[in-house]
Amino acid sequence: MRAVRTALLLAVLFLILFPIAWMALTAFKRPVDLLGLSLFFTPTLDNFRTIFSHPWNIGRTLWNSTVVAALTVLIAIPAATLAAYSFSRFEMRFKTGLFFLILATQFVPAVVVVLPFYLLFRDLGLLDTHWALVIVNLAIVTPFAVWMLKGFLDAVPAESEEAALVDGATRLRVIIDIVVPMVWPGVVVTTVFCFVLTWNEFLFALILTRDDAVTLPVGITRFRTERGDLWELIAAAGILISIPMFFLSSIIQRHFVTGMTGGAVK
Amino acid sequence: MAAIDLHDLTKAWGNFTAVKRQSLAIRDGEFMVLLGPSGCGKTTTMRMIAGLEEPTSGDILIGGQRVNDLAPRERDIAMVFQSYGLYPHMTVADNIGYPMKLRGMGRAEREAAVRAAADKVELGAFLHRKPRELSGGQRQRVALARAIIRRPRAFLMDEPLSNLDAKLRVSTRAEIKHLQHELGVTTVYVTHDQIEAMTLAHRVAVMQGGEIRQLGTPEDIYDQPADLFVAGFIGSPAMNLLAGEIQDGRFTAPGGIAVAVRVAHRGAAVLGIRPEDLRVLPPGQGDVAAAIYTVELTGEATLVTADVGGARLSARADRGFRAGIGSAIGLALDTSRLSIFDPGTTLRIKDAP
Ligand SMILES: Nc1ncnc2c1ncn2[C@@H]1O[C@H](COP(=O)(O)OP(=O)(O)OP(=O)(O)O)[C@@H](O)[C@H]1O
Numbered sequence A: 001m002r003a004v005r006t007a008l009l010l011a012v013l014f015l016i017l018f019p020i021a022w023m024a025l026t027a028f029k030r031p032v033d034l035l036g037l038s039l040f041f042t043p044t045l046d047n048f049r050t051i052f053s054h055p056w057n058i059g060r061t062l063w064n065s066t067v068v069a070a071l072t073v074l075i076a077i078p079a080a081t082l083a084a085y086s087f088s089r090f091e092m093r094f095k096t097g098l099f100f101l102i103l104a105t106q107f108v109p110a111v112v113v114v115l116p117f118y119l120l121f122r123d124l125g126l127l128d129t130h131w132a133l134v135i136v137n138l139a140i141v142t143p144f145a146v147w148m149l150k151g152f153l154d155a156v157p158a159e160s161e162e163a164a165l166v167d168g169a170t171r172l173r174v175i176i177d178i179v180v181p182m183v184w185p186g187v188v189v190t191t192v193f194c195f196v197l198t199w200n201e202f203l204f205a206l207i208l209t210r211d212d213a214v215t216l217p218v219g220i221t222r223f224r225t226e227r228g229d230l231w232e233l234i235a236a237a238g239i240l241i242s243i244p245m246f247f248l249s250s251i252i253q254r255h256f257v258t259g260m261t262g263g264a265v266k
Numbered sequence B: 001m002a003a004i005d006l007h008d009l010t011k012a013w014g015n016f017t018a019v020k021r022q023s024l025a026i027r028d029g030e031f032m033v034l035l036g037p038s039g040c041g042k043t044t045t046m047r048m049i050a051g052l053e054e055p056t057s058g059d060i061l062i063g064g065q066r067v068n069d070l071a072p073r074e075r076d077i078a079m080v081f082q083s084y085g086l087y088p089h090m091t092v093a094d095n096i097g098y099p100m101k102l103r104g105m106g107r108a109e110r111e112a113a114v115r116a117a118a119d120k121v122e123l124g125a126f127l128h129r130k131p132r133e134l135s136g137g138q139r140q141r142v143a144l145a146r147a148i149i150r151r152p153r154a155f156l157m158d159e160p161l162s163n164l165d166a167k168l169r170v171s172t173r174a175e176i177k178h179l180q181h182e183l184g185v186t187t188v189y190v191t192h193d194q195i196e197a198m199t200l201a202h203r204v205a206v207m208q209g210g211e212i213r214q215l216g217t218p219e220d221i222y223d224q225p226a227d228l229f230v231a232g233f234i235g236s237p238a239m240n241l242l243a244g245e246i247q248d249g250r251f252t253a254p255g256g257i258a259v260a261v262r263v264a265h266r267g268a269a270v271l272g273i274r275p276e277d278l279r280v281l282p283p284g285q286g287d288v289a290a291a292i293y294t295v296e297l298t299g300e301a302t303l304v305t306a307d308v309g310g311a312r313l314s315a316r317a318d319r320g321f322r323a324g325i326g327s328a329i330g331l332a333l334d335t336s337r338l339s340i341f342d343p344g345t346t347l348r349i350k351d352a353p
């Protein structure tokens, strides 16, 4: 029984890790070593040098991705925090319906709305700009952020907030001084989630950008040339995409362990 | 400092009414204690005064001004929450200093104020801890210090001493009483503890089921309970209540109890007498013959439970009193301190003029 379980786990682990390992190895291989599965090759940083130089200039797309993801998160998280707080603490008419509606915007497949978005941004003159991507990503990310944050906020008892209100704080002060610190782990986790979602967004970036605002995931597709797929360069760019994910997942881990046990004090 | 007036204040959730048309005029500088069993609406009343709960109907006036539509911070009230409501991510010092920080008090001045408030509740040594590193009683004192650091128009204290040990409770109680006297701040104070109610209050409001059953000075409430509920709720051990009847100015009950009463009422009646108004005498003396059921030593007195014709009466005897279970005694009633109730309406029947 135990052996079966171990075997199954190993199989799943292999399925998940193999492509990542392959990518990690390929990124450091010379093109001649590419198709061998051998672990013994002369590692090189040439691939990274290549993608950062002309004509690939991956540095530009890296910058674009960073700007778009950072701006998106910077706008989405405060806005979502306020919205989630209202849903969590205040009574309003049609509350359940409204709350559901927020997520319902995500039920429409992206492919269906990508063309209207294209026309919209064309008319606004926003095609191939950071703002176009930020706006689209906000529409994708904010509903999830509201839902996640409301879950975290619901778990925080209201008494500390009430104490602060009586102590003389305005509602906004209460949110900044009391609520956000108390749900900080939840805010961090939500931020990371939204960042990752934006960082990896592909379809809209593909359609709405051409040269200036191209992001990393779209940039990678350029390594599929008429001369064939440049796998070693794809892998090197893939490493670049993944690096923030490794850091962010370790942040999440730490906050889940230390944070969620904190909670309120009776 | 301000008077607090409640006019027909009602709070209902669905078809459950927690506070029923409550009217209460709390005078400027008064120490008002709300006393009552669990779930009778004490906290709900406080929360409405603080602005944390919206009344279903009725008005709240602070200093003559209607405050129903004011936010809590605009009411200038300090509150000690029943479950503390501390800020878990702040140190004890920051918790206590938060109201002053909101009021823009400078750091140095604030630190001095925090220290003074913390010292009043013996928390000086814990200023750098987080609430989760404190015991329940210490947390409660943080909540108290956070209130008394302010000079608000009114204090609302919801069982602020419930988690303290006996010694600390006595000293903190004295501290609160002194502070309230010194500052003259109108105070509404919730407690289950009668000693607290008796020692602190200018007036006590005894509540039950969302209604005020009696409002009066501690002496009034203790000596002249307005109804059977108050009679049974105040006092430990509780007032003895004997069912019997009154004929021709005499109350009689099974077991040979017969005492002269000064009420005009005739027919069924309940006689109430406090344990300390019953004197334990040798057999054959006093008004009633009784047998000892139990004897309990409480330290400052001996509590005697006596059997009188099947009814149990408690009497507070001298602390040197000793007797075996079953032995015969006599009981004398202090007839100047009797209470008579109508068993139908449960209300107290006043002495005839
Ligand atoms: N938010 C609420 N929704 C519904 N019912 C409530 C709510 N808050 C309180 N109640 C009810 O109102 C009644 C009064 O509650 P309250 O907290 O005022 O009692 P209390 O006198 O303070 O009791 P205790 O001495 O146990 O603290 C209780 O029966 C309680 O169940």
Ligand SMILES: [Mg+2]
Residues within 6 Å of the ligand: B042, B043, B044, B082, B158
């Ligand atoms: Mg209560």
